[in-house]
Amino acid sequence: MADTSPEALRRVALIGNPNVGKTTLFNLLTGMRQKVGNYPGVTVERKVGRLDGEPPIEIIDLPGSYSLSPKSADERVAYDVLMGHLPNERIPDLVVCVVDASNLERNLYLVSQVMDTGLPTIVALNMTDAAEEAGLHIDATKLQEELGLPVIPMVAARNGGVGKLKYRMRQDQLPPTAERKWEIMPVVDEGLPFLVDQLEEYVQPHGRRIEVLQCLTNDAMLTYWKERAPAFHAAVLEERNRLSKLKAPYQQSEIMGRYNWISPVIARVVSRSKADGALTVSDRIDAVLTHRLAGPVLFGFLLLVIFQAVFTWATPAMDLIESGVGSLGQLVRGIAPPSMVTDLLVDGVIAGVGNVAVFLPQILLLFFFLGLMEDTGYMARSAFIMDRVMSRVGLSGGSVVPLLSSFACAIPGIMAARTLANPRDRLITIMVAPLMSCSARLPVYTLFIAAFLPTGTVLGFFTFQGIAMFSMYLLGTVMAFVAAFILRRFVFNKGDSSFFAMELPPYRLPRMRQILWRMVDRSKAFVVRAGKIIFGMSIILWVLATFPMTDPPEAMVTEQTSLDETKAQRVEGLVDGGVEREEAIALIDVEFADDVQAIDARIVAWQVERSFIGRLGHAIEPVMRPLGFDWKISAGIISAFAAREVIISALATIYSVGDVDEDSPLLREQLKADTYEDGSPVYTPLVAVSLLVFFVLALQCMSTLAIARRETNSWKWPAVMWLYMTGLAYLFSLIIYQGGQALGWG
Amino acid sequence: MSPISLPQPLTAFTSGVVVQLAFLSLVPAEAARLRELGIREGCPVHILRNHDSLVCGVESSRVVLRREVAQNVFGVLQPA
Incomplete structure (x- = not known):
């Protein structure tokens, strides 16, 4: 074989x-x-x-x-x-x-x-x-x-x-190795053999000459050899020096040499039946789509349509996944005996996986639209259209695609920045990409906007809640631009930023198979990557909220026992009256369901407050209180550090609501009903806005930090990213909450 | 005898004309990128649009240059 x-x-x-x-x-x-x-x-x-x-x-x-x-x-x-x-x-x-x-x-x-x-x-x-x-x-x-x-x-x-x-x-026989056909200018050529010899130990014979040519003109390529072959590194620098003294245009010698060979080849193999310069169909489409006035308007409209579609078309599939995850949890609870392992499986593992899976429809749709833009050739146009705006903040149109991708998730956004040739533009794009509102922020926005902001309309068409949602996205985008401007102006202020040149591929009809293929491919990568973090974090969260296990206070135990006794007496009464025992138990369970749930919830809440997560929440509360956040919100924010959407399950755990999602009326009601000891509400619209702004600006995503670490090859930039974004979030929330209170809005 | 025309930046030409590139007044890395995109000394470039940015045709491809870049690419008008 x-x-x-x-x-x-x-x-x-x-x-x-x-x-x-x-x-x-x-x-x-x-x-x-x-x-x-x-x-x-x-x-x-x-x-x-x-x-x-x-x-x-x-x-x-x-x-x-x-x-x-x-x-x-x-x-x-x-x-x-x-x-x-x-x-x-x-x-x-x-x-x-x-x-x-x-x-x-x-x-x-x-x-x-x-x-x-x-x-x-x-x-x-x-x-x-x-x-x-x-x-x-x-x-x-x-x-x-x-x-x-x-x-x-x-x-x-x-x-x-x-x-x-x-x-x-x-074919068994590989094609023959091609011979070099082009000639470099003699003054450069004469220095090459010595440099080629310097690479004898390090590079296979076939690649030595091209490696030397690259090192001669490209600093990044030469740096690779600084530690590995110091003698070669020094020899290249010396050769550059020699060529500079001779005023030899060595930096363009390779390109010119190659084209000097290519141009005659083209003349011999290509014949033309049409004159150059005729306008193509793509040129005519571009006259409209990249028009200096109509282009940005059409681009903005397209984005609006995409976001609308992502948020509305995904809802049925998201609901389906949520109910599927819920049913799976119930099924496991029905089969497995009540135990800590079952709790871990249902509340930790299944809920954790559900947390990831629920976003999949939105991610798929967003990748579908991005794929459509890419496949038709419009993506390149978006960079062109936005270049003027991007140049004002010190970036180029090339940063548009990474930033657009960050609306789905900062991870593909940061990875897309690798196509930027300018290292400074790439770093700035990486540093600001997490400010674009990713899909993980969406559940948080949905929960707090639906619970605490008014439901009226503006101009009879736009809802307050819709405007609030849009404002969150706008705030993130504006802050990304401001941050880019500041980074460019005060941190990366050396060098010129005026270079932007890119090819506009011809428009093509989208190939659905390719787009769907790529959509599934990229989504799979996203789910695997993000899933690992959220999955692990859900288990950690469950452990933090469960341990150390504490006995509930005597009064609560007595209340629970007394309720059980009352239920038992009522069952016996019904049995004596001729009702079947099983039927009687079912009837009484329904009658006392709310009371049982209420006392159970109070016991769990009491235990959670004394768990590790509760203690963490209390420890951080003094720092978060000026923003309007109590210990429960503070604990939720800590748990959401790994991944933003974890705050939903964290709050659900803290409020002992059970399996919930951001649309759950029960969690919303619990949040609305929560009060401090003096009876004042924990959540007011001002607290909700402060919390929303905190989530827009804070960097709460371990995967983003890990990817930024890999992309920048250092912990320095992820650390700066975390500090500036968290600082910004704290500052803005503080201003909003304290300012709102001073104005009497609290 | 026809007058010798001096190279001018691409931004000085109107849409629709064909320009023969004379030289690139850019830092080596940027000039290298343009040459790789086909915008190099001696090649004919069709000016398609000249507003904020400059869109030009090189062979069958279309390349967009930011205005500041196009101002540093010099060429002479190619006779029609």
């Missing part, structure tokens, strides 16, 4: 510019046999799939890259995989370079760099239909001769040419 372990499989890497149909091809080749993870040490997505058949092949989808001269974390990974720089990543046996036939010149730039790695390479000449439409006729045979590589014309979106590519990938 053939060895199909990952080590024994032929390994094929797909590489290409963004928007060349690389992921479409990857999906076609691997179907559902994909695994999404992260590269070790970085959070750049690692997509690996398997092409079944004989022999089976492992395919790795590298992030879209314009070149092998990395400018962003994404591009760095593509380069490192090909060069074998990543630990536990085997160098690919074969590279498939996916090329957009309608932009051949630019795409051949990357091909020429891949050729320099010395790895066997196939060129997948994709989108030949688009090229034909644009009047470009490409002689693939001639191109193959020019490159010295197999060239396979394809239309991956319609499955064209995929069979040929599979056949070529499976």
Whole structure:
């Protein structure tokens, strides 16, 4: 039997510019046999799939890259995989370079760099239909001769040419290693052999020259070698110095050298039947969608529609999941004997999983819309449209996509920032992304707005509660922009921030299968990641609220015993009157249900107040009291540090309500009815607003901190993030509560 | 003999014209990114829109440049 372990499989890497149909091809080749993870040490997505058949092949989808001269974390990974720089990543046996036939010149730039790695390479000449439409006729045979590589014309979106590519990938004989075709300027070339020799111990022969070229022009690439090969590092600096003294334009020598070879190749293999410069359908659509006045209005309207759809369309599915989780809990309680293990299973594990699962419909919908925007090409336009606004706070339009993604969850938002080439823009985007209201804040907003804010309407159409909800999202967004401005102005104030250039891909009809695929893929990753935290936290919360176990006071026990005795007497009375015992018990249980629930709730509340979580709440209460929060809210906030939505189950546990969600009238009533010893209400509309603002601004999400740690490779920035957001939350809540009281609103 | 036209920033050209790029007056990393996007010395660039940002056509692709970037990319008008 053939060895199909990952080590024994032929390994094929797909590489290409963004928007060349690389992921479409990857999906076609691997179907559902994909695994999404992260590269070790970085959070750049690692997509690996398997092409079944004989022999089976492992395919790795590298992030879209314009070149092998990395400018962003994404591009760095593509380069490192090909060069074998990543630990536990085997160098690919074969590279498939996916090329957009309608932009051949630019795409051949990357091909020429891949050729320099010395790895066997196939060129997948994709989108030949688009090229034909644009009047470009490409002689693939001639191109193959020019490159010295197999060239396979394809239309991956319609499955064209995929069979040929599979056949070529499976052939026992790998394509020959391409020879370098281009020449660099002599003054640069003469210094290269010495530098190449310096890498002898560290880099395989095939990759030494391209590594040297990258280090010569890219500081980040050179830094990699500072500790690993100090002699090489010093030699490169010396060479840069020599070239500078000679006034040799070495920094553009590689690009110019490659294009000097590519341009004549293009002239020989491409013929044109249409004049350049004709407006395309995409240009005409852009005239409206990215119009300087209409563009932002349409973008705002689109966002409104998306959020409306996310919040309304998801409700039935969320209700269904909630009731399913509730039923499952009841089922387990019905089957398992009453014990601490059952409590842990129902209140800890099942409720914990339910806490995650309930958000899934919203997450799926949000990812669906984001996928739709991405697939049609509108996502790139949103960055373009918003660039003007973003430039005012010191960022670029490139930050729009990460910030938009953060409405679903800050984790994919922070991860999306890896596409930003400017490290400062990337860091600022990471630092402010958690201020965008994520879906985990939604249950908190829903509970407190529904319980404490008036239900009237404005202009007969907008409800106060709807406006309050919108205000929460607006506050988060405005604060993210203000924070970005402050960070740019006072913290990261060195360097120029004026650079913004991006490609606008042509508009395309959305491919539903791809979008749904990606939606499920990303949602799965979200659930697994977030689920681990919330699942674990729910169990911890249950333990904190259950231990140490204390006996209830004598008076409560007496009251409970007396109630039991009264019930027993009433049952005996009914039995004496001729009613069947079982029927009598059922009747009395119904009659005394409220009384039993009330005394049970008081006993649990008494115990919770003395549990670890109650003690924590009391300990922190003096600090939180100026914001209007009592020990119960304070305990809820502490438990919500790991994940915001945990406050709902924490309050439910503290108020002994049992299985609840944010729409539960019982929890709302409990909150409304709660009073201090002097009889004044714990919750007033002012306290609710103060709490809402606290939740808008505070960083209560361990996963976000963990991702920020991985993305910034330091605990410094997550610590700064936590401190500034928590400080901001405290300050704003303090101002609102104290200011409101001074104005007599409390 | 036709007069020699001096390179001007891309923002100086009106929509619809084709400009041959002369040089990029940007820091090396930014210039490198533009060249990778196809905006490089000697290539023809079709000016599609010139308002707050500049949208240009390079081969079949469309690239948007922030105004401050476009002001530092110089070219000469290509005869129609």
